[in-house]
Amino acid sequence: MQNSVLITSSIGKKLIMGLTGLFLVFFLVVHASINGCIWFNDEGKTFLYYAHFMGTNFLVHIAEVGLFGGLILHMVDGLLLWKQNRDARPVKYAYSNPSANSKWYSRSMGLLGTLILFFLIVHLRNFWGPNRLNQITTGEELNLFQLMQEDFSNLWMVVFYVAACFSLFWHLLHGFKSAFQSLGLNNVKYNKAIEIAGTAFAIIVPLVFALMPISFYFNLVH
Amino acid sequence: MKFNLKVWRQKNAQAQGKLVDYTIENIIPDMSFLEMVDVLNDNLVRKGEDPIAFDHDCREGICGMCSMYISGRAHGPHHAATTCQLYMRSFKDGDTIYVEPFRAGAFPIIKDLVTDRSAFDRIIAKGGFVSVNTGQAQDANNLPVDKADAEKAMDAAACIGCGACVAACPNSAAMLFVSAKISQLALLPQGGPERNNRAINMVNQMDEEGFGNCTNIGACEAECPKEIKLTNIARMNREYLVASLINE
Ligand code: HEM
Numbered sequence: 001m002q003n004s005v006l007i008t009s010s011i012g013k014k015l016i017m018g019l020t021g022l023f024l025v026f027f028l029v030v031h032a033s034i035n036g037c038i039w040f041n042d043e044g045k046t047f048l049y050y051a052h053f054m055g056t057n058f059l060v061h062i063a064e065v066g067l068f069g070g071l072i073l074h075m076v077d078g079l080l081l082w083k084q085n086r087d088a089r090p091v092k093y094a095y096s097n098p099s100a101n102s103k104w105y106s107r108s109m110g111l112l113g114t115l116i117l118f119f120l121i122v123h124l125r126n127f128w129g130p131n132r133l134n135q136i137t138t139g140e141e142l143n144l145f146q147l148m149q150e151d152f153s154n155l156w157m158v159v160f161y162v163a164a165c166f167s168l169f170w171h172l173l174h175g176f177k178s179a180f181q182s183l184g185l186n187n188v189k190y191n192k193a194i195e196i197a198g199t200a201f202a203i204i205v206p207l208v209f210a211l212m213p214i215s216f217y218f219n220l221v222h
Numbered sequence: 223m224k225f226n227l228k229v230w231r232q233k234n235a236q237a238q239g240k241l242v243d244y245t246i247e248n249i250i251p252d253m254s255f256l257e258m259v260d261v262l263n264d265n266l267v268r269k270g271e272d273p274i275a276f277d278h279d280c281r282e283g284i285c286g287m288c289s290m291y292i293s294g295r296a297h298g299p300h301h302a303a304t305t306c307q308l309y310m311r312s313f314k315d316g317d318t319i320y321v322e323p324f325r326a327g328a329f330p331i332i333k334d335l336v337t338d339r340s341a342f343d344r345i346i347a348k349g350g351f352v353s354v355n356t357g358q359a360q361d362a363n364n365l366p367v368d369k370a371d372a373e374k375a376m377d378a379a380a381c382i383g384c385g386a387c388v389a390a391c392p393n394s395a396a397m398l399f400v401s402a403k404i405s406q407l408a409l410l411p412q413g414g415p416e417r418n419n420r421a422i423n424m425v426n427q428m429d430e431e432g433f434g435n436c437t438n439i440g441a442c443e444a445e446c447p448k449e450i451k452l453t454n455i456a457r458m459n460r461e462y463l464v465a466s467l468i469n470e
Pocket residue numbers: 014017018019020021022024025028074075078079081082109110111112113114116117171172174175176178179180182183436437438
């Protein structure tokens with residue numbers, strides 16, 4: 001018998017990164033679609049309708065547990081990779097020219113991911129945390145639309161959100177197509193399509209997210 | 223031509239190494255990088271100093287022995303070339319050139335620029351041995367091989383095991399090398415019988431040797447002297463996944 005440790009081997013870790021990464025990508029699509037409803041300019045009516053569904057539906061709550069699980073797996077595995085890879089070269093080069101053969105953001109996935117993590121902590125504390133707490137204590141949901149209006153009247157909060165979107169942009173610019181390669185889905189027939197889709201996704205989704213706080217700050221949504 | 227060299231000198235595996243400055247003159251532009259180091263060593267020997275130890279053998283780009291991390295890149299600034307195929311005309315007169323060994327925990331330094339790359343040999347040995355009886359002329363047609371697969375296998379087989387992929391990779395991952403070896407045999411009928419065991423055994427040995435994990439940065443493909451493709455790594459991922467799921 002040939003033993004393989006699918007989870008802890010080098011390739012097993014890549015598979016986990018790829019699967020959880022694409023899962024998070026899927027989550028971003030859902031998240032961006034629902035939050036994009038603020039631009040209906042109906043005082044958040046459409047947005048709140050879906051937010052209510054996402055906040056109270058039983059199946060969504062189960063999916064939410066899966067989302068946190070996937071995110072934690074992605075982070076733990078990602079940071080483990082980062083540490084092992086750093087340790088794999090105990091003596092560094094005295095002089096190196098890595099930009100000659102690769103992109104800086106491809107080499108900085110751990111850093112970009114950690115920046116996203118900092119953002120997530122603040123972000124969950126702004127919206128998800130208070131809302132769930134209120135649901136548990138009073139059974140009522142908060143008006144997330146109003147909460148956004150309040151939070152995004154603060155210029156620093158807007159700048160922080162936009163900066164986080166840049167981290168996400170670079171993380172996805174490498175991550176999207178990288179996930180396909182990790183899963184072994186590399187085929188000359190589809191590579192170009194995956195690359196274009198990845199670049200488009202990395203630009204569009206963070207841009208949509210960045211425009212939300214900006215729109216609130218300039219009173220473009222009401 | 224004249225060059226300022228900063229060369230990594232290290233007595234042995236345990237000693238602390240450091241960059242040492244050398245100046246060299248009267249270098250002919252058409253000398254290879256190794257020949258330039260030969261001239262430098264000749265100067266050092268005449269002065270009674272210890273010559274710089276470095277790996278080399280064929281000096282025609284086919285054996286994979288020559289190494290060196292030159293001016294921040296594995297095998298120097300040339301695309302798809304080994305250090306023996308790098309010529310001094312690729313540099314400018316008066317350039318300062320850094321020369322370091324291939325660095326990775328799995329490639330311990332023996333002396334100066336010589337590293338122990340036998341981790342690769344142990345990975346190869348885990349792949350098992352494929353013996354092919356070529357038989358009579360007509361027997362060549364008895365084992366049909368798809369032309370496209372034959373081409374891909376030949377491309378993968380071009381890997382000379384030099385280790386530039388490991389040296390260039392920010393993660394010190396050996397996946398381009400291992401995937402070339404796994405691909406070469408997985409694509410051909412001769413490699414079929416032990417295909418699954420081979421994928422698992424070689425990957426396990428790669429992990430045991432302490433190489434890093436691939437994060438699809440692509441520096442290996444960019445620096446490989448034999449232009450081994452990243453598609454091989456994707457194939458290895460598939461081979462390993464399938465083998466892990468079905469092997470008993
Ligand atoms: C919504 C947030 C996130 C999304 C959509 C996302 C997406 C992705 C994707 C698609 C990949 C490529 C996977 C692969 O190469 O197989 C990736 C890689 C990576 N992620 Fe994330 N990620 C997110 C958050 C994070 C966080 C919070 C961290 C760490 C604290 C992190 C750390 C990493 C690291 C280190 C890698 C590189 C590993 C590799 O390329 O193999 N990510 N991410």
